[in-house]
Amino acid sequence: MVQTKNGRTEEYQTQLKAEVSEGIGCCGWILVFFSFLFTLLTLPLSIWMCIKIVKEYERVVIFRLGRMVPGGAKGPGLYCILPCTTSFIRVDIRTISFDIPPQEVLTKDSVTVSVDGVVYYHVQNATLAVANITNADAATRLLAQTTLRNVLGTKNLAEILSDREEIAHNMQSTLDDATDAWGIKVERVEIKDVKLPLQLQRAMAAEAEATREARAKVIAAEGEMNASRALKEASMVIAESPSALQLRYLQTLNTIAAEKNSTIIFPLPIDLLQAFTGSRK
Numbered sequence: 432m433v434q435t436k437n438g439r440t441e442e443y444q445t446q447l448k449a450e451v452s453e454g455i456g457c458c459g460w461i462l463v464f465f466s467f468l469f470t471l472l473t474l475p476l477s478i479w480m481c482i483k484i485v486k487e488y489e490r491v492v493i494f495r496l497g498r499m500v501p502g503g504a505k506g507p508g509l510y511c512i513l514p515c516t517t518s519f520i521r522v523d524i525r526t527i528s529f530d531i532p533p534q535e536v537l538t539k540d541s542v543t544v545s546v547d548g549v550v551y552y553h554v555q556n557a558t559l560a561v562a563n564i565t566n567a568d569a570a571t572r573l574l575a576q577t578t579l580r581n582v583l584g585t586k587n588l589a590e591i592l593s594d595r596e597e598i599a600h601n602m603q604s605t606l607d608d609a610t611d612a613w614g615i616k617v618e619r620v621e622i623k624d625v626k627l628p629l630q631l632q633r634a635m636a637a638e639a640e641a642t643r644e645a646r647a648k649v650i651a652a653e654g655e656m657n658a659s660r661a662l663k664e665a666s667m668v669i670a671e672s673p674s675a676l677q678l679r680y681l682q683t684l685n686t687i688a689a690e691k692n693s694t695i696i697f698p699l700p701i702d703l704l705q706a707f708t709g710s711r712k
Contacts, residue, residue: 524553551620554616
């Protein structure tokens with residue numbers, strides 16, 4: 432992938448070099464000579480028009496009589512520009528970020544969502560950014576909006592909500608390939624926010640609440656089932672030892688006495704009650 436992109440960039444540069452190598456001709460050099468002579472005659476005033484300083488984060492593309500000077504973009508440093516015959520264009524090579532305006536997108540499952548994002552890019556080749564396109568920044572912004580709509584149009588709502596990283600990576604690859612001819616390198620694309628219609632938000636919230644309630648009921652039922660199994664095992668253990676039942680009575684009394692001092696419970700053996708009921712019969 433990288434080799435293919437580098438090959439395309441070298442091809443664009445080769446085409447520009449072939450066009451630049453034609454030169455400005457004899458008449459052009461005569462005009463350059465007169466411009467240089469005019470600069471010498473108007474010294475030291477003309478020195479302020481000729482000397483240009485290019486900063487570290489800038490590159491300049493110099494044109495002489497409308498043709499690009501061989502060697503590509505220049506900078507940083509100090510350069511001399513002849514008046515009347517030579518012009519230059521500054522290009523900022525620092526990373527630029529811009530927000531993608533919210534786009535109304537119809538997803539693959541026919542749901543309308545509003546999605547926005549952010550793009551980070553920088554000028555990788557100043558020569559291509561000047562020679563191949565009028566305004567690289569505006570073109571990149573428009574292309575980012577179109578790419579966002581095209582990529583999201585092939586995704587379902589669930590994929591948009593869960594696979595943001597994959598969508599951002601696909602957008603970055605698409606933008607990087609498309610802007611390669613402009614000398615632009617797209618560094619990063621991020622999806623900022625996905626806004627759903629209000630009715631859809633309410634429906635999804637109701638669905639999520641119902642799912643949580645159903646899960647809570649299942650968990651409560653499983654807890655009751657486990658508790659009943661534990662009580663069954665405990666009753667079997669107590670049935671094997673009558674004294675264990677009496678100890679359980681005493682433990683219950685101790686617990687009640689600690690919490691509610693006004694309540695007193697006297698446990699009576701069931702055999703004693705059966706004796707009274709038997710005598711009545």
